[in-house]
Amino acid sequence: MAYEAELQVAMAATLAAAKLCQKVQAEIPKALEKKDRTPVTIADYGSQALICRAIAAAFPNDAIVGEEDAVALRSAEQADTLVHVAQQVRELVPDAGTQDVLNWIDRGNGTVGDRFWTLDPIDGTKGFLRGEQYAIALALVEAGEIKVGVLGCPNLTEDIETGAGTRGLLFLAVRGKGAQLLPFGSQAARPIRVVDPDDAANLRFVESVESAHGDPARQAAIAKAAGIASPSLRIDSQCKYGAVASGQAALYLRLPSPKTPGYRENIWDHAAGAIVVEEAGGRVTDMFGEPLEWHKGAKMLNNQGVVVSNGPIHDAVISALGI
């Protein structure tokens, strides 16, 4: 199958990173603050190191556009943090040196091009710090189109609302080959599909836990206008794409927050989730109904807001947005 090698490398690397993240989350990590005042932890750095190492080894010519960089970790003030990151990485790569770890993290400072990977080593760091949902998101983009996506959701359960079923889910997709769900520890991935329009129980919408990352009042009004009356399920990270792809929600709305109207979305916050939803039969656009631009830069400067749906309700949502 096309992209089989890429899929296998991405899956193995994401599962290794998930192991590191689960261990660190259980130890209740501290947050450091980045220049943009958002949090980062040793697990974000460790996850990026492990995944970049794996991609660099298998596909040495591929660029990686990752969220994190090692600038702060190279500073004297963060010497202790670097020791902790390296310790976590060595649990999985015993011979990893501290310089190796820094270099692997910085391997994620690539730029977009004809073929590149985009990586969010922990999407939903705020959820991770609360002990709630987060995702490890890795996607391969070629000629402006996402070809492979792997989304690791270590705290997500098969039944998202009740918490029943296996905890720890890997969502996978290869362009044109459908989307699949592989519970952690299982050998058998199963195909997933978006929700049918007549499945009333799952015709709900999902949005961020963080009110400041969206516009909850408008999101509720738009969902209602599109025929979804029940309250939203609030979930951190690209786990929301997993909810739509696995037919447990019909809609994910992410409209610009009135507090940060100029905010533009990062490709790594959406690419892996987007191909999983599209391959499960759904649709992903910006709030104007336009396709998201994956290869113009790390920030999607020409897109605003994100609408993710099962497909049939998409046009009603875009017209309810009325723009």
Ligand SMILES: Nc1ncnc2c1ncn2[C@@H]1O[C@H](COP(=O)(O)O)[C@@H](OP(=O)(O)O)[C@H]1O
């Ligand atoms: N003002 C804002 N509007 C929209 N998204 C924002 C934002 N500030 C931060 N984010 C993004 O929201 C992501 C988390 O998504 P969610 O809100 O769905 O849980 C963060 O990813 P990281 O946690 O990887 O930094 C960050 O990139």
Ligand SMILES: [Mg+2]
């Ligand atoms: Mg972040």
Ligand SMILES: [Mg+2]
């Ligand atoms: Mg993110």
Ligand SMILES: [Mg+2]
């Ligand atoms: Mg992140």
